Amino acid sequence: MKIFSRILNTLLAIGILCTLIAAVGSAIAKEPVLLTVIRSNSMHPVWERGDMVIIKNLKENDTVQNGDIVFFKTEKGSLADKGWIAHRVVDGNADKGFITKGDANKTTDQQDGSGLIEREWIAGRAVTIGETPIVIPKIGYLSLWVEEYQSSPYTLPGIAVVLAIIIGIGELTSGQKKSRKKNNGMELQLIYIVAGLTIYVIMGATMLASGQKINLVYEVSNQSNGVLMGSAVGILKVGDEVSQPLAELNNGGFFKLIGTITTDDKQISVSHTNLLLAPGQNIETTFTVNAEKPGMYESSIQVGLFYPFLPSSFIYFLAQKSYWLALAVVSIVPGLPLIIYPIIDGKMRRRMMKLLGKKKRKIKSILTF
Incomplete structure (x- = not known):
């Protein structure tokens, strides 16, 4: 039974880790990164809906060949509203465009109304061993389930809160003296730290996606x-x-959100800089370019939506310095109590320091030997 429980926990941990990698990487790069979840059966029997596939992200000078299974997003044609698609290249080239087809489909994408797939639309291809893609079966269903409820900005934070509650209950139920004596390792401390970091990543990914x-x-x-x-x-x-x-x-949730709009270009001004969005509220924003100094400009405007874990003025102050700084600081707030608890709790701290001392002495003895 213990072996079965460990296997189940390991699989669950792998599933959560893969989901986080896929979610966070895709949110940052705005394209599939490292791992991606399959959302249809168009490539059956190579893979099925719910499988997770390892991909290699392509650079501009990387070549695409016939037979490659590529991940692309079209900007026109019948597939323009389908998001990221994984189909096999059956013909074409980088100059004229590629013809693609799902292995389970009877016709090519181009016969179904999509134009040729341009090289710059292709973000990556499936990593293969020989001609067989590396697939993790069915582990992506967790990510698919989460996507169904992404219309609410509180879905992923809600999952994080539930995770924290489960960990808290687990700590209370395992708080007997006997189990505490047996647990002379750092397992409990690591659970707290990993849980806090998981909440941190989930919060950051949610705000980043918005x-x-x-x-x-x-x-x-x-x-x-x-x-x-x-x-x-x-x-x-x-x-x-x-x-x-x-x-x-727009705020589709039940609580207020904090919005920030920042830019480093002094010739650009925006209609809103720091604002609170009430539940159900939509705000249209604009920007104005005041042409003052001749030259060619490549500027960016960063729009952020944050959970109100900190005062809005402080979040905007951080966003002015760096959007990524604001994102990191706001994201860490809900998970911080779990991360620092093993340090604040006297018993845990002493146990952790004792174990670290043993590890240090062990490493020192190995090195001196």
């Missing part, structure tokens, strides 16, 4: 304004002022 980074390319000229390829603003003449929509901030 944030946006808007890249803005524009030019300021002394002579005239005009159109600039790939730019929403274009070429502005010194003295011009252009305002455009930026982002819609």
Whole structure:
């Protein structure tokens, strides 16, 4: 029974770890990273819905060959609204575009109304041993289940709170003296620390997924304004002022959220910088470019949504320094009590220091030997 319990706990830990890697990596890169969950059966029997696949992210100069199973996101055609897709390359090249097909589909994506897949739309390909992709069966169902409830910004934090409650109950039920004496290792301390870090990662991933980074390319000229390829603003003449929509901030939960909008470009101003969003509230934001200094500019505007774990003025202060700093600090707040508890609790601290001392002496004896 103990062996079965350990195997079950190990599998559960692997599942949570894989889910966190997939969620956090994808949220940061805005594309599948390292691991990705399969959402359909279009590649059966290579893999099925709920499987998790190891992928290799491709650089611009990496080649794509016929037979590769690639992960792509189209910008036009019948697949434009399907998100990230994993299909096999059956023909084409990087210059003209690729023809793709799900192994379980009777026709290619292009026959179904999608245009050729451009090379820059392909983010990665499945890692294989020989010709067989590396697949972790069914372990991605946890991630799929979470995705079904992502419309509420409180789903993942709710899971984190439940996790903390479960750990707390486990500590209370295992608080008997006998079990405490038997537990002379660092297992309990590690449980607290890992639980706190898990909550930290979940909170950070949730807030990161709701944030946006808007890249803005524009030019300021002394002579005239005009159109600039790939730019929403274009070429502005010194003295011009252009305002455009930026982002819609919405709060679909039950509690207030804190929104911040920051940029390092002094020629860009925004309609809102630090705001509170009440439950169910939507706010349309805009930005304005005041053309003052000639030159070519590649700027960014960072939009963030944060849980109100800290005062809004302090969160905005951190966001002005760095969005990532604000994200890290706000995310750590709910998990911090669990992380520091083994240090605050006298018994745990003494036990941990005693064990660390033993480890240190053991390592020292090995090195001196």
